[in-house]
Amino acid sequence: MQENILESLEEDFITCTIVCDLSKAFDTIDYDVMLWILDNFFGIRGLPLKLLVSYLQGRQQYTVIDGCTSAALNITKLIRR
Numbered sequence: 001m002q003e004n005i006l007e008s009l010e011e012d013f014i015t016c017t018i019v020c021d022l023s024k025a026f027d028t029i030d031y032d033v034m035l036w037i038l039d040n041f042f043g044i045r046g047l048p049l050k051l052l053v054s055y056l057q058g059r060q061q062y063t064v065i066d067g068c069t070s071a072a073l074n075i076t077k078l079i080r081r
Contacts, residue, residue, distance in 0.1 A: 031056050 001017075008015040035053065038044040044052075060072040 005015050005017070035049065038052070039049060062072040063070040
């Protein structure tokens with residue numbers, strides 16, 4: 001990306017970049033729905049989908065506010081693949 005930007009600047013092109021921070025993206029989505037959409041709408045199947053399922057399995061999600069921790073949500077139970 002840096003190389004592309006530098007080349008564009010050298011050729012006097014107007015250059016801009018849009019950056020999205022997805023670090024919290026997986027905290028706000030229903031994993032079953034996400035996997036279903038990836039499979040049915042985007043055709044992501046086989047090994048790529050299995051890698052995502054493998055990444056999500058065995059994970060827990062919980063919230064901490066002022067030192068108080070909510071009950072953990074076990075992500076493994078949500079994934080039916």
